[in-house]
Each structure stands twice: as C-alpha cells, then as structure tokens.
Amino acid sequence: MLSKRIIPCLLLKDHRLVKTKKFKNPNYIGDPCNTIRIFNELEVDELILLDINSHSNNHEINYSLLKDIATEAFMPMSYGGGIRTLDQARKIFEIGFEKIILNSLIFSSPSTVKKIVDEFGSQAVAASVDYKHNFFNKKNYVYINSGKINTGILVLDYCKNLMNLEIGEIFLTSINREGTWSGFDIETIEKIEKNVNVPLIAHGGCGSSEDIKTLLKLDICSLGIGSLVVYSKKDKGVLINMPNRFNV
Amino acid sequence: MITIVNYGIGNLGSMLNMFRHIGVKATIESDPVIIQKAEKLVLPGVGSFDAAMNNINSIAGLRDVLDYKALAERIPILGVCLGMQLLTRFSEEGKEPGLGWIPSRTCRFPKHTNLKVPHMGWNVALPNKPNLLTKQLSDNSRFYFVHSYYVKVDDPVHSIMRTHYDIDFDSAIEKDNIYGVQFHPEKSHKNGMQILKNFSLI
Numbered sequence: 335m336l337s338k339r340i341i342p343c344l345l346l347k348d349h350r351l352v353k354t355k356k357f358k359n360p361n362y363i364g365d366p367c368n369t370i371r372i373f374n375e376l377e378v379d380e381l382i383l384l385d386i387n388s389h390s391n392n393h394e395i396n397y398s399l400l401k402d403i404a405t406e407a408f409m410p411m412s413y414g415g416g417i418r419t420l421d422q423a424r425k426i427f428e429i430g431f432e433k434i435i436l437n438s439l440i441f442s443s444p445s446t447v448k449k450i451v452d453e454f455g456s457q458a459v460a461a462s463v464d465y466k467h468n469f470f471n472k473k474n475y476v477y478i479n480s481g482k483i484n485t486g487i488l489v490l491d492y493c494k495n496l497m498n499l500e501i502g503e504i505f506l507t508s509i510n511r512e513g514t515w516s517g518f519d520i521e522t523i524e525k526i527e528k529n530v531n532v533p534l535i536a537h538g539g540c541g542s543s544e545d546i547k548t549l550l551k552l553d554i555c556s557l558g559i560g561s562l563v564v565y566s567k568k569d570k571g572v573l574i575n576m577p578n579r580f581n582v
Numbered sequence: 583m584i585t586i587v588n589y590g591i592g593n594l595g596s597m598l599n600m601f602r603h604i605g606v607k608a609t610i611e612s613d614p615v616i617i618q619k620a621e622k623l624v625l626p627g628v629g630s631f632d633a634a635m636n637n638i639n640s641i642a643g644l645r646d647v648l649d650y651k652a653l654a655e656r657i658p659i660l661g662v663c664l665g666m667q668l669l670t671r672f673s674e675e676g677k678e679p680g681l682g683w684i685p686s687r688t689c690r691f692p693k694h695t696n697l698k699v700p701h702m703g704w705n706v707a708l709p710n711k712p713n714l715l716t717k718q719l720s721d722n723s724r725f726y727f728v729h730s731y732y733v734k735v736d737d738p739v740h741s742i743m744r745t746h747y748d749i750d751f752d753s754a755i756e757k758d759n760i761y762g763v764q765f766h767p768e769k770s771h772k773n774g775m776q777i778l779k780n781f782s783l784i
Contacts (some may be wrong), residue, residue, distance in 0.1 A: 337704040377771045405599050410769045430595030455629045457700040457728040533698050
C-alpha cells in the first residue's frame with residue numbers, strides 16, 4: 335500500500351533557512367546543508383525546498399547551494415522559486431532534484447510550463463498554489479509572486495484548470511494559516527482533493543501530531559509541515575525534528 | 583567501477599551522489615567509446631519513453647554499444663525507473679520500440695476516477711524469490727516510486743519484486759545479467775543503499 339507522505343517544507347532566503355508566518359517575518363533557522371543532513375538521519379519521506387526571495391530584484395537561482403544540498407540528500411527533493419525557463423528547470427534536474435515546483439510561471443507562461451512537462455514528464459513538475467481567504471465574500475483566491483499579487487481566481491477553479499497542463503502534483507498552501515500552528519484548512523483541502531486527479535500536498539497551519547492525524551484520516555495523499563519540524567514548540571527555539579510517523 | 587549512462591535525460595546527479603555515499607566508484611558517461619569499456623552499467627531515466635529511446639538512438643553508436651554490452655558481453659546492467667521500462671519491448675506511453683532485453687511490456691495504470699496517477703510516494707516492494715539484487719532486504723521494505731506506467735513481464739520467472747498500487751505490478755525484474763527497478767533506489771534511504779550496494783557486488 336502507498337504510504338501517505340509527511341513532507342518537511344523548508345524556506346530559503348539568501349543562503350539561509352528561514353521560517354515565515356503568513357508569508358511574512360522570516361525568522362532565521364539555520365544552515366541548509368546541516369539541516370538536510372539531520373533530515374537524512376531522520377529518514378524523512380521527502381523534502382520541499384522553496385526560495386522565498388525569488389521575487390526580489392536581481393534574484394538568481396543559487397545553483398551552487400542547490401548542488402551542495404542535493405549532494406547531501408538521499409530522499410526525494412523538490413525545489414521551487416524563481417524558475418522561469420526550460421533551461422533553469424533542466425539545470426535543477428541535472429543537479430539532482432527530482433521535482434521542480436512552479437508557481438508564478440503557471441500564471442505568466444503556461445506554454446513554458448507545458449514545455450517543461452513535455453520534456454521531463456508530469457511526475458517531475460508540481461504546481462504550488464498559494465491561496466488567501468477573503469473574509470468579506472468568504473471565498474479563497476489564488477495569489478502569486480510569493481503571496482503578493484491576487485490573481486482574482488478562485489482556488490478550486492485554478493486547481494481544476496491545472497489538470498490541462500498535465501502537472502503531476504499540487505502543493506496547496508493556505509497563506510492565512512502558514513506558520514500559525516492553527517491546524518489545516520480541512521474544508522478547502524477536501525474540496526480540492528475531490529476535484530483533481532493528481533496527488534495533493536496539503537500545507538499551511540500544521541501545529542501538532544493531532545493535526546497530522548486528522549489529515550491522514552482523510553483521502554489526502556500527503557501533507558507538508560513547516561514550523562513543526564524547525565521549532566521545538568510554538569514561540570520557542572529552533573529544533574530540527576520530525577514527528578514519528580508511527581506515533582501520528 | 584559503475585558507469586551511469588548519460589543519454590541526455592534523467593536525474594544523474596543523485597545517482598552519482600548515492601554511489602559515492604556508499605563508497606562505490608561511479609562515473610557518468612555519454613561517449614559510446616568509453617561506455618564500450620564499462621564493467622557495469624546503470625540506465626537511469628525520468629521523462630517520457632519516446633524521448634528517452636529517441637535520445638539513445640540518436641547518439642551515434644550508443645545503441646549498438648548498449649546492445650553489445652547487454653547481450654554479447656553480458657555485463658551487469660541496472661535500469662532505474664524509466665530506465666527499467668526501456669528494458670521492455672514497448673510502452674503504452676509511446677510509439678518507439680524499447681530495448682527489448684527482457685521479455686516484457688510497459689502498461690499504463692488503469693484509468694478510473696479515484697486512482698491518482700502518477701503513483702508517487704513510498705510503497706512496499708516485496709521480493710518474490712531470492713536474488714542477488716534483493717539480498718538482505720526485509721519483506722516490508724519501502725521504496726520511493728514516481729511513475730505513471732508499470733512493467734509487466736511475459737513470464738513471471740523474470741519478476742523479482744512485486745508492488746501493489748490498485749493492481750499488483752513488477753517493481754523489480756531480472757533476466758540473466760540485466761536488472762530493472764521501478765522505484766528510485768538513490769532516493770530510498772537505507773533500502774535503496776542496500777539495492778545499489780548489492781548491484782555493485784554482482
């Protein structure tokens with residue numbers, strides 16, 4: 335039987351790992367390579383690495399750091415942040431990442447996304463979908479550019495539409511819950527899961543083993559965790575750790 | 583020394599990293615003249631079946647050298663993921679014929695609404711007979727899979743591991759000196775290291 339994946343999601347900013355809250359206030363966590371080594375020892379299912387600085391001016395993908403990271407990692411690795419061209423995607427695969435994660439590019443250039451999927455296959459391309467709740471009309475809208483620009487598209491419509499691009503996986507993040515330890519947005523996650531035919535990684539808000547348990551009981555393929563794996567407790571110090579999958 | 587065949591597709595870096603980590607000498611090569619001298623070959627691969635076969639066939643001399651190493655010289659060869667599917671005669675994914683070294687075919691997972699394809703994540707691969715490649719693995723060893731097509735051998739004698747995902751399929755195959763694994767040993771922690779170590783000792 336296929337196990338559900340519990341995936342630490344690590345955020346990169348200027349060569350360093352950070353953790354944000356609602357996509358803001360990056361807090362320094364540690365050195366990426368050391369952290370990956372710890373996750374190797376913990377034998378995690380998979381790792382996601384996102385460069386959150388990719389929308390600043392003059393940003394370039396830090397291939398040498400990615401190469402150092404890939405050399406240390408003996409689990410599947412995905413990278414997202416600042417990928418705009420087929421060549422950039424190819425470089426990241428060559429370095430040793432299994433998957434790339436695309437976000438703004440899906441909005442700005444679906445034809446480039448299609449080219450990447452055609453060359454490397456659906457299984458190598460994940461779509462990162464960040465959404466925010468509008469408290470006035472109670473609807474969820476997709477945001478791009480690290481959560482800064484509202485596309486005005488409802489998250490469910492957006493995800494359904496992704497199927498046309500033959501993307502292999504959706505990495506779904508609730509901006510409102512990211513880094514808040516307040517639990518997953520179960521309602522939205524379930525609604526999207528029922529409407530897509532690719533694996534879904536639910537992310538944003540996981541704050542306890544109970545949250546993981548709740549989600550694993552549903553039909554969700556996998557879940558992403560951030561704060562829980564880099565802090566010892568809410569509002570406490572940094573501690574790289576991993577909830578034991580047999581205890582959750 | 584293990585030679586990882588670079589035919590312009592596939593994730594070669596992580597395979598090389600893993601061999602180095604377990605202390606096995608390995609190198610990445612695309613030149614048929616150098617591959618001609620190889621002692622052991624790994625055929626990696628991600629992407630589509632036709633793109634891979636077209637690439638192999640378009641590098642002058644590569645196909646002939648591979649066929650010679652596999653069928654005449656009979657050195658140990660390991661196909662990984664798409665590299666395993668290339669060992670079959672053909673794939674439902676494309677039109678190009680495969681290498682056809684192991685009597686088998688590559689099929690698509692059944693299409694029905696509640697089956698997520700690709701089959702992506704950690705699943706159990708169960709050894710179904712003693713084999714050099716699967717030595718010292720436990721019965722519930724988990725491996726990392728990412729694929730939308732699976733291999734079906736013509737004769738069960740060539741199946742050495744089975745995995746369940748909606749259907750039971752052949753997750754590792756073997757015929758004489760030729761081996762294939764559908765999962766990614768280079769991304770499967772200790773179990774993956776064991777498979778690669780076993781291969782290096784064949």
